Amino acid sequence: MSQPLYYRTLVPLLLTLVLLASSTLARAEQHHYTVKAPDGVTLAVQETGNPAGSPIIFIHGLLGSRLNWAQQLDDPALQRHRLITYDLRGHGLSGKPTQASAYTEGRRWADDLAVIIEALGVDRPVLVGWSLGGAVITNYLAAYGDNTIAGAVYVDGVVELKPDQITPHPEVYRDMISPDLQTHLDGERTFLGLCFYHQPERPIFARLLANAALASWTMQRAVMSLTIPAADGLSNTTVPLLFIYGAHDALIKPEPAIARARTLNPRIESRIYNDSGHAPFLEESDHFNRDLNDFIDRINSA
Incomplete structure (x- = not known):
């Protein structure tokens, strides 16, 4: 005797849902x-x-943490890769030194990345650095070269801390390092708001604020003097480099930053996301994830 129609349709649907949940x-x-x-x-x-x-x-x-990359870590297409994140020094659950030199010396940020690559036995990773993360990549390239990596993606990455590339917000940065707690927290909230052309949903913004509250005050005072040897880091790099910026970035000037990077390395590929601010990997995450997947596939097929 044949099963009822609802049974023949419901059971496969439930099995599909179970498989999706397991996946x-x-x-x-x-x-x-x-x-x-x-x-x-x-x-x-x-x-x-x-x-x-x-x-x-x-x-x-x-002011971030590894939690910033949730839209990438949860992407089914990117899940076929080995996805590694970490909290930068002075951020999240990582250590927070109290001396300014721990943050102003770019080599230390490079050494952090190098020791992670070595400790986890990572073979020729693609590095993806957002904003300050771009400066970390540049310091790594300057200190260690590109023999150990397959490529790098700068996401609204800091090329140099120079006025022609950085949009000035002196009052925001002043408030962020204020000894007054309310002023300090309000400054961090304003800074995070500047990261977006389209403001994120409340739970995401709340998580960003929590990230910011965990960040070291010493780091926030010192990081504006971070050394970034752009010429040494970018000029001698031969692996593929992709620079992605949001057209409405309120913190970094996309065109001057890309132009400066290209004077150092003409092989750099660049893209402008028309509907993003400083955080295209969050604001246009589907677009970004596709581009990142395509970039990695091209590297692997070369």
Whole structure:
């Protein structure tokens, strides 16, 4: 006797939902580590995705944490890769040194990235750096060269801390390092608002504020003097470099930043996202994830 119609349609649907749920849980599995930097700073590291896939290391920006990359870590297409994130020194669950030199010396940020690559046995990753994360990549390239990486993506990345490339917001940065708690927190909220052309949903913005509250005050005072050896880092790099900027970035000037990078390395590929501010990986995450996947596929097929 044939089964009722509702039974023949409901059971396959339930099975499909179970399989989808199982797949989502598998993708969401995360592994957490701590790694010690050469100067003793403890770095909080996380990875997910396919451990046998092409590795990607995501490097967040100022006041952020590895949680910034949720739209990438949860993307089914990107899950075929080995996805590694970490909290920069002075941020999130990583150590927060109290001396300014721990943040002004760019080599220390480079060493952090290098020790993570070594400790996790990462073979030729693609580096993806947002804002300050771009400066970390440049310091890494200057200190270690590009022999250990497959390519790099700068996402509204800082090329140099120079007035022709950085939009001035002196009152915001002043408030962010204020000793008065309310002024300090209000300054951080204003800074985060400037990151977006389209403001994120409330839960996401609340998480960004929580990230900011965890960030070291010493780091925020010192990082504006971070050394970025752009000429040494970019000029000698031969692996593929992709620079992505939001057209409405209120913190970095896209065209001057790209132009400066191209004077140092004419091979740089660039893209402008017309509907984004400083955070295209959040504001146009589907577009960004496709471009990142395509970039990695091109590298792997070369």
